[in-house]
Amino acid sequence: MAASAAVRSSMGLTLRLSRVIPDCSTCPLFRLKCNAKNVANLQRRGSFDSLRTINRHLQTSIGDVNVVYIDRSGQRIPVKAKVGDNVLYLAHKHGIDLEGACEASLACSTCHVYVSAAHFDKLREPEEREDDMLDMAPMLQENSRLGCQIILTPELDGIELTLPKVTRNFYVDGHVPKPH
Amino acid sequence: MGAHKLLFSELKLWTSGGGGWIARLHKGGCGKASLSSCSPKVCIVGSGPAGFYTAQHLIKARQDVEVDIYERLPVPFGLVRFGVAPDHPEVKNVINTFTQTAKHSRCSFYGNVNVGKNVSITELQQAYHAVVLSYGAEGNRSMGVPGEDLAGVYSAKDFVGWYNGLPSCRELSPDLSCETAVILGQGNVALDVARILLSPIDILKKTDITQPTLEALAESQVRRVLIVGRRGPIQIACTIKELREMVNLPDTRPDMVAADFDGVKEALKDLPRPRKRLTELMLKTALEVPGEKEQERRSKASRTWGFRFFRSPVEVLAEPGHSRIAGIRLAINKLEGSGDGAQAVLTGEVEDVPCGLVVSSIGYKSLPIDPSVPFDSRKAIVPNTMGRVKQAAGLYCSGWLKTGPTGVIATTMNNSFDTARSILEDMDSGTLDMSAAKPGSQSISALLEKRGVEPVTFSDWEKIDNVEMKRGESRGKPREKLLTVEEMLHVAWT
Numbered sequence: 001m002a003a004s005a006a007v008r009s010s011m012g013l014t015l016r017l018s019r020v021i022p023d024c025s026t027c028p029l030f031r032l033k034c035n036a037k038n039v040a041n042l043q044r045r046g047s048f049d050s051l052r053t054i055n056r057h058l059q060t061s062i063g064d065v066n067v068v069y070i071d072r073s074g075q076r077i078p079v080k081a082k083v084g085d086n087v088l089y090l091a092h093k094h095g096i097d098l099e100g101a102c103e104a105s106l107a108c109s110t111c112h113v114y115v116s117a118a119h120f121d122k123l124r125e126p127e128e129r130e131d132d133m134l135d136m137a138p139m140l141q142e143n144s145r146l147g148c149q150i151i152l153t154p155e156l157d158g159i160e161l162t163l164p165k166v167t168r169n170f171y172v173d174g175h176v177p178k179p180h
Numbered sequence: 181m182g183a184h185k186l187l188f189s190e191l192k193l194w195t196s197g198g199g200g201w202i203a204r205l206h207k208g209g210c211g212k213a214s215l216s217s218c219s220p221k222v223c224i225v226g227s228g229p230a231g232f233y234t235a236q237h238l239i240k241a242r243q244d245v246e247v248d249i250y251e252r253l254p255v256p257f258g259l260v261r262f263g264v265a266p267d268h269p270e271v272k273n274v275i276n277t278f279t280q281t282a283k284h285s286r287c288s289f290y291g292n293v294n295v296g297k298n299v300s301i302t303e304l305q306q307a308y309h310a311v312v313l314s315y316g317a318e319g320n321r322s323m324g325v326p327g328e329d330l331a332g333v334y335s336a337k338d339f340v341g342w343y344n345g346l347p348s349c350r351e352l353s354p355d356l357s358c359e360t361a362v363i364l365g366q367g368n369v370a371l372d373v374a375r376i377l378l379s380p381i382d383i384l385k386k387t388d389i390t391q392p393t394l395e396a397l398a399e400s401q402v403r404r405v406l407i408v409g410r411r412g413p414i415q416i417a418c419t420i421k422e423l424r425e426m427v428n429l430p431d432t433r434p435d436m437v438a439a440d441f442d443g444v445k446e447a448l449k450d451l452p453r454p455r456k457r458l459t460e461l462m463l464k465t466a467l468e469v470p471g472e473k474e475q476e477r478r479s480k481a482s483r484t485w486g487f488r489f490f491r492s493p494v495e496v497l498a499e500p501g502h503s504r505i506a507g508i509r510l511a512i513n514k515l516e517g518s519g520d521g522a523q524a525v526l527t528g529e530v531e532d533v534p535c536g537l538v539v540s541s542i543g544y545k546s547l548p549i550d551p552s553v554p555f556d557s558r559k560a561i562v563p564n565t566m567g568r569v570k571q572a573a574g575l576y577c578s579g580w581l582k583t584g585p586t587g588v589i590a591t592t593m594n595n596s597f598d599t600a601r602s603i604l605e606d607m608d609s610g611t612l613d614m615s616a617a618k619p620g621s622q623s624i625s626a627l628l629e630k631r632g633v634e635p636v637t638f639s640d641w642e643k644i645d646n647v648e649m650k651r652g653e654s655r656g657k658p659r660e661k662l663l664t665v666e667e668m669l670h671v672a673w674t
Contacts, residue, residue, distance in 0.1 A: 099277075101593065
C-alpha cells in the first residue's frame with residue numbers, strides 16, 4: 001500500500017491510477033505472457049508497466065514461485081510452485097520426465113538439469129557430495145546442478161530448468177569409457 | 181514421442197516415495213499405433229537396470245505395449261542387487277522405480293527362466309514382436325598371465341558376487357589370512373573391493389553384506405591393500421566419490437609413492453572439471469603434509485591402502501612346492517602420450533610384490549547365450565546400431581551388452597531409453613511388423629511348463645523380499661539375503 005501511496009503522490013501518474021487495474025495475476029494468459037518475456041524487457045517499458053508489476057507483486061500470494069521446465073524436445077512447461085518446493089519432485093508432480101533414481105540421496109546424477117543464467121548464482125552453493133555426483137553427469141556445463149538439491153526460494157522466481165538432451169550421438173562421437 | 185500431443189492426468193501417488201514415474205504417466209494419444217490391430221508385445225531378457233529402464237520407457241510411451249521381463253535367477257534387479265556395494269544403499273533406491281515398473285498392469289516378470297537353455301531366442305522371437313537382450317556381462321576379462329589360476333587369485337566379479345550373495349559365488353571362500361592384498365585395476369569396482377576388505381566390521385555389519393562374508397572379514401588378517409594400475413594418476417578410472425570414501429575410511433591411512441605424481445600438478449590446469457577435482461584430491465592425499473589432527477589419526481590407523489601406478493601383472497608367483505600364491509610379479513611401465521589416450525609401454529624392468537591375495541578388477545565381459553544371436557567376440561558385445569542388433573530383425577539390445585561393461589546406473593538408463601526409442605521408431609515406421617498378433621507369454625509359459633520350468637512371478641519375489649528383510653531385522657541389517665537358488669525357490673513357492 002505504501003508503494004501505491006507514493007506513486008499516487010506523483011502528478012504524472014494520477015491519471016493512470018484512475019483506470020481500473022485488473023487483477024492480472026490470476027489469469028494464466030498473463031502469467032504465460034510474463035514468463036515469455038524476460039524481466040529486463042518489462043523494466044524497460046516504462047512507468048505503467050512498473051506499476052503493473054508492483055500491482056502484480058501485491059496481488060500474487062506470498063510463497064509463489066514461477067518455474068519453467070524445458071524438456072528434452074525443447075518444449076517449455078511453465079509451472080506454478082511454492083517456496084520450499086524441491087525441483088525434482090515438482091517435476092514429477094507435473095509429469096516432467098526428470099528421473100530421480102536414487103531418490104534425492106546424492107547417489108546418482110539422473111536429475112541433472114541446466115539452470116537459467118539469471119538464477120544460477122542465486123542457488124545455494126553445492127555441497128561437495130553434489131559436486132562429486134555432478135562430475136559423473138554426461139554433458140556437464142557451467143550451469144549444471146542436480147535438481148533434487150534445488151529448493152525454491154522467492155529469488156528463484158522465473159527460474160528455467162533445462163533437461164539435458166543426452167542424444168544417441170553421445171555414444172557415437174568420441175565415446176569415452178565411463179567408470180563403473 | 182515428441183510428435184504426440186501430451187495431456188497429463190494426475191494419477192494417485194503410487195508410493196510414499198513421492199509418486200515416482202507412474203504418477204507422471206501421460207495419457208498419450210496413440211498416433212500411428214491406432215492403426216495396428218494388435219497390442220505390441222515386447223520381451224526383455226534380463227532384469228537389471230537395462231531391462232527395467234527399457235521396459236519403463238516402452239510402457240510410458242505407448243498405452244498398448246505389453247512387456248515381459250525374463251530373468252535367469254529367481255530374484256530381479258541384476259547388478260543393483262549383486263554389484264552395488266553393501267555400503268552404498270542409496271544407489272539401490274532405484275529398486276523402487278523398478279518395482280513400480282514390474283507391478284504395472286502391462287509388465288510381467290518371469291524369474292527362474294534361463295534364456296538360451298530353457299527357451300531359445302528364436303522361440304521368443306516367434307512369440308513376441310520384439311526381443312530386447314539386456315543380460316549384461318556375466319564373464320570377466322582374464323589377465324592372461326601364468327599363475328592366474330592359483331589359489332588366492334580371484335576376479336573382482338566373483339569377489340563382489342561373493343560379498344553380495346550371488347548364488348554362483350557362494351563357495352568362493354577367499355583366504356583372507358594374509359597381510360597384503362593386491363588389486364589389479366583402479367576403477368570403482370577395485371575401490372569397492374578395497375573398501376570392503378578394509379572397512380571396520382562395525383560399519384559393515386549394518387549393511388546387507390552376507391553373513392558368511394561378515395564372518396570371514398571379522399577373521400581377516402588383511403591389513404594392507406595395494407590398488408595397481410598400468411598407467412598414471414591422470415588416467416585412473418575410479419571416480420571422486422569412491423576415492424573420498426577411501427581417504428575418509430576410519431582406521432586406515434593412505435600409503436602412496438610420491439614419485440608416481442611427478443608432473444601431475446603441472447597438468448592440472450588443462451584438465452576438465454571432473455578429472456581435475458579427482459586429481460586434486462589424489463595429489464592432496466599423496467603429497468600434502470597433513471595437519472596435526474589428521475597426522476594423529478593416521479598414526480593410530482591399523483590398516484593401509486595405496487595406489488601403485490605404472491605397473492602391469494606379468495606373473496602370479498607361487499610358494500615353492502605349493503599351489504598357493506606368494507606374490508605377484510609386476511612389469512614397470514612408462515607413459516607415452518598424455519591424458520586419456522596415454523599408452524603404457526614396458527620398460528623391461530620388473531618388480532615382485534609379496535602378497536597372499538590377488539583380485540583382478542580389469543573388467544567384466546559379456547558372453548554369448550544363444551548361437552542364433554550375432555556376437556562380436558573381440559569387443560564382447562552384440563553388434564548393433566542404436567540398439568538394433570545388426571542383421572537380426574526384431575532383435576534389440578540395451579545396457580552393457582550393447583555398449584560394453586562400463587557405466588553407472590545413469591549411463592545404463594540413457595542407453596536403455598535410446599534402445600526403447602529405436603523400438604518405438606520401428607513400431608511407428610513399420611520396420612517392426614506388427615500386423616499379426618503375437619501370443620507372447622501365453623505360448624512361452626506353455627513351452628516352459630512342458631519343459632518342467634516353473635517361472636517365479638513378481639509376487640513370488642516379494643515373498644523372498646519380505647523373508648530377507650525380516651531376517652535382516654533381527655540382525656540390525658536392511659536384509660539378510662538368501663544365498664542359494666533352492667532357498668529362494670522354496671520361499672517363492674511356499
